[in-house]
Amino acid sequence: MVPESARPNAFASFAAVIALTLVVTWLNARRGRSASDFYTAGGGISEGKNGLAIAGDYLSAAAFLGVSGLIGLYGFDGILYLVGFFAAFIPVLMLVAEPCRNLGRFTFGDVLAYRHDFRVSKSLAALSSVIVAVSYMVPQIVGGAVLLYALLGVPYEMSVLVVGALMLVYVTFGGMRATTWVQIIKAFLLLSMCGLLAILALAPFGFNVTTLLEAVAHRPGLREWLLTIQSSPVDTKALITQSFFEPGLYLKDPIELLSLGLALVLGTAAMPHIMMRFFSVKNAQTARRSVLWGMLWIGGCHLLIIVIGFAAAYYVGPAKIAAADKGGNLAALLLAQHLGGGSMSVWGNVLVGVVAAIAFATIVAVVAGLTLAAASSLAHDVYVGAIKGGVASDREQVVAAKVASILVAIIATSAALLAKGQNVAHLVGLAFAVAASANLPALLATLYWKRCNTRGVTFGVVGGVVMTILFVLVSPNMQYPLTTRANATKALADANAHLAQLDAAGGSGGIRRDDVSRQRVAALAAQAAAQATLDSVGSRTTSIVGLENPLIPLHNPAIISVPFGFLLLIIGSLSGRGRESDPAWRALVFRRDSGIGVATALDH
Template identity: 75%
Template sequence: MKRDACSRLLPRIAACTATLLFPALAPAAEVVPHAYRLHAFSVFAAVIAFTLIVTWFSARRGKSASEFYTAGGGISGLKNGLAIAGDYLSAAAFLGVSGLIALYGYDGMLYLVGFFAALIPVLLLVAEPCRNLGRYTFGDVLAYRHSFKTSKMLAAFSSVIIAIFYMIPQIVGGAVLLYALLGVPYEVSVLAVGVLMLLYVTFGGMRATTWVQIIKAALLLSMCGLLAMLSVAPFGFNVSTLLDTLSHQPALRDWLLALHRLPADDNTLISRTFFEPGLYLKDPVELLSLGLALTLGTAAMPHILMRLFSVKNAQTARQSVLWAMLWIGGCHLLIIVIGFAAAYYVGAAGISSADKGGNLAALLLAQHLGGGASTTGGNILLGAVAAIAFATIVAVVAGLTLAAASSLAHDVYVGVLKGGNASDHEQVRAGKVASVLVAFIATGAGLFAKGQNVAHLVGLAYAVAASANLPALLATLYWKRCNTVGVIAGVVGGSLVAIALVLVSPNMQYPLAVRAEATRALAASSTRLAALEAEGAIRYTGPGDFSAARDAARTSRDAAQSTLDAIGSRTTSLVGLRAPLVSLRNPGIVSVPLGFLFVVIGSLLGRRRGSGTGWKALVYRRDSGVGVAHAVDH
C-alpha cells in the first residue's frame, strides 16, 4: 500500500520540482514522451549533481590566485590531458558533427579531421615555449617581450571575443538538449547553462573546472564507446558490415534523392554520394578555409593555452597534449561510428525532422538502442547521453569563462589598472567578478543564436583565434624583429577582418531568404496534412504509421509558422544586409594570411627599441625553462 502511494507521489514531486526550476516549461518535446520524462530527468539530474558536488569539494582549495587561475600548476600530465580533452570535446564534436555525419556522411567526418590535426601545432609550436614562460594567460606571453599594458589590453580584447564566439554554439547545444529532454524553452535553457557555468568557475576556479572536465571526458568516452558497441553488435562488431548495409538502405536512398537530383534508377550512384565528399561541403575553397581555421586556431584558443599553465613544467605540458591527442582521437573514431549508426537506425529524415541541424542524432540513436521512444530503457539511455552531453557543454563553457575572465581580471585589472600590484584576495575577487560579466555577455549572445547548427559556429571562433592570436603569438615566440606595433596590428587587424567577414557571410540570418523558405515549407506541409486528413487512416497506404505521418506534417507546419512569426516584418540581417556579400562561411583562407601580414608590416614599420634584449631573454627562457618557478610565484 505504501509502495503504491509512493509510486503515485514521486512523479508529482518531480513535476513540482521541475516547475519550480523551470517555471516557463513549454509543451512536451517529441523526443521524450511525457510518460518517460521522469526517467530521463532523473539520470540527467544525477550527473549534473555529481559535477556540482565535485565543484563544492574543489572550492575549498581555490583561495589563492594561483589556485584560482591555474590550480597551483600541480595538475599531472595524464589528468591535464583528460582535462584538455574535456575542454576540446565540445558540443560541436559530439552533437553537431555526429549529426552532420548522419545527415551528410563523409563530409561530416572532415570536421573531425580538422579538430584532431589542430593539436599538432599545439604540440610542436606552443606547448613547451608557453609553459617555459611560466605565466597565467596569453597576455603574459606577449608582455614578456612587448609593451606590458598594451599586450595585456590586446590579449584581453581578443580572448574575450574568441571565448564569446566559442561559447555561443555550446549554449545553443545546451538549449537544444534541455528542450529535447524536458521541453524547456530555449531562453530558460540558456539561463540554466549560464547559472551552472558560473557555479563551476566562481566557486571552484581552475581546480574545480579541471575535475569537472576530467569527469566529463571520462563519461563521454565511456558513453561513446557504449553507443558504438551497441550499434555494431548486430553486425558482429564489424563497422564495414554496418556501412555496407546502410548503403543499401531504401531510407538512405530516399534521403539522398531529396538532397540531390540524381537518376532515380541508379542505386549505386545514389548511395555512393553519401560516402564521398561534396554532399555538404560542396566548395573546395570553403573546405580549405575551414581546415585552415581549425588547424591553426586551436593553438591560440584561450582556454587551451590556459591549460598549459596548470602543469609543473614544459615536459608535462607536452605530455598533456600527447594524452589529449589519444583521448580525442579515440573519441572522434567513436563519433564517426555513432554518426553512421544514427543514419542507419534512426534515418536521416527522422533526425532532420527532430532538429534541422541534426544536433539530436546521438540522442535519438541512444533512445533507439535502449528500446525505443516508448520504453523505459530507451529514455533512461537517452537521459544519460543528454546529461553527459550537457555536462560536456557546461564544462567547456566554464573553461572558456575562466579563460576570458582571467584575461579581464589578470591582464586588465591586475596588469593595467593595478600595475601588477594586487593581493591574492583582490585577484581572486576580480576573477569572480569578471566571470559574472563574461557569463552575462555570453548568455545574452546565446539568445541571438537560436536555430543555428553548433558545428559551423565553432569554426567562426577558430577563425578569429587563427587570424588574431596565433600570428601575434608565433611572431612573439619565434621572430626576432616582432615588436609591439606588429602585435597590435596583428591582433586588432586579424580580429576585425575575421569578424567583418563573418558578419557579411551566409552564416548570418537573412530574413528574406528565411521567409521564402519557411513560406514554401508551410505550403508544402499544409498541403500534405490536408491530403492525409482527406485520405484517412483506413485508406492510408504511405510509408510508416498514419498517425506518425500526420504528426510529422503537423510538426513541419508548426515549425514553419513559428519561423515566420519569429521573422516578423524584418527584411535585413543584423548588419543591415538583404543578402550575404561574400560566399565563404568561414573566413580563414582570407583572414589568417592577413593576420600574419599585419604582424609583419606592423613590425617592419614600428620601432625596434629594446627588441634585442627582450628577444635574447625570451629565447633563453623559451628553450631552457630557467626561472619558471619565479615567474609562477610572481
C-alpha cells in the same frame, strides 16, 4: 522526445551527473586560496589528468551531438569535421605547448608581455580572448538550454539560467582545480557512453564496422532521403547510396571546406581555454605529453562518434533525424533511445536521459573552461596587468578573478537569453576565426620572429578581430530576409506539393503504406520548418547591417581573415623600430628553448 511520464527517469539521470560535479567542486573549493591555485591549480596537474582535461575541454557538444548528426544525415562529410578537430592539435603540439609553458604564468597575455609593451600586450590579449570565449560560450549555453527543453520540458529562459549558474559555481568556488576535475569527469563519462553506444550498435553486426556500413547502404529510405537533399538527381540506386560515403554531399564548396579547415586547425592553437591548460602543469615537457594524452582521448572519442553517426543513420534513419532536428543534433539521443528499447520503453528513456545528462555536462564543462579563460583575461590581464601595472596582492588577484567570473557569466547568459529563436551556430566559427586571425599571428610572431614588436602585435590583433567580425557580418551567416523568404516560400510549396502527391499515391496503392508514412513525416516537418521561417522573417528586407545579399560567399572567413591578420602584423612590425626589442628577444629565445627560470618567474 521523452514522453512526459518518463521524464522523472531522465531528470534523475541529469541530477545524478550534475550532483557529482557539484560535489567535486565543493571538495576542491577548500583546497588552495592563492591566485596560482585559482588560475592554474598551482601548476600541479599531472600529464595524464591534464590530457584528459584537455579532451574534456575540447570535446564540445558540437563534436558529440553536432558531428554525429551530420554523419547520420550526410555520411562522409561529417567525418571531415572530426579530421579538422583532431588535426588542430598538431600545431598545438609542435609550436605552442612547450614555449607557452616556458614563458607564461596564467594567460595568453603573459606570453605577449614577455617581450612587448606590458599594458598594451595585456589589453590586446584580453580583447581577443574575451571575444573568442564569449562567442564560443553563447552557442554552448543555447545548446544546453535547447537540450533541457527538448528532453525535460524546462523553459528556455530557465534552462539558460541553470547553465549560467552552474558554470559560475564551478569557476567561482573551485577555480582551475575544480574546473579540471569537472572536465576529467565529463571526458570519462563521454568516452564511456560513446563506447557503450558503439558496442550496442555493433553487437548485431558481430562488432564489424564494415558490415554496419553495408547495412546503412541498403537501408530502406536512404535513397529517398538522398534524392531530397541532392541538387542533381542520380538515376541508379547504387550511385545514390554511394554518394553517402563520398565527400560533397554537405560540404559542396572546396574553398569553403579549406576556409573551415584553416579556422579549426589554426584557431585551436590560440583558443584561450586550451592555452590555459599548458600553465596548469609543472614544466614544458609535461605540457607536451599532456597534448599527446589529449590527442589519444580525443582521437578515440572521434572514432566512436563516427560509429555512432552511421549507426544513427541505420537504426533511426536520416529522415527521422531531420524531422526531430533539422541540423541532426538529436541523432545520438534518438539512437540511444532506440538501442534502449524505443520511446515507450523504460530503458530507452533511461538511456536517452543518461546520454542527455552527459551531453549537458559536456556543455557545462566547456562553458566553465571558457568562463575561467575569459575571467582570467579580465582579472589578470586587464585589472592586475593593465590597470595595476602587475602589482597586486594575492588576495586582490583572487577577488578580481571571482568578480570577473561573475561579470563574464552575466554577459554570456544575457546574450544567450537574447538569442532565443536565433541561429547562433555561426558564433562558433567566429570564435575559431578570431583565434586564428588575431591570436595566432601575434602568438607565433612573438615566439619565433625577431622583428615582431608592439606595433605589429597591435595591428595584427586589432585588425584580425575587426576584420573577422566584419567578414562574418557580411557573410551568408547573417539572415537576409529577401533570400530567406524566397527559399522558405519555395520549400513550403514543395512540401505542400509532396504531401498532395503522397495523398494521391497512398489512395491508388502505388506505394507501400510504410513508405508513404515515412515520407509524410519528412514532408510535414519540412512544411512546419518553412512556415516557421516565414513567420520569423516577417516584413524585414535587409540583414542586421542593412544588406539585402551577402558581400562574400563564405560562411567561415578564415581563408581571408587569417592571411589578413598575418599581413597586418608584418606591416606593423616592419614599420616600427626593429632594435628596441633585441634584449627581450634574446631573453625570450633563452627561456623558450631552455625553460630555465620558469619556476621563479614573476609578473613583469
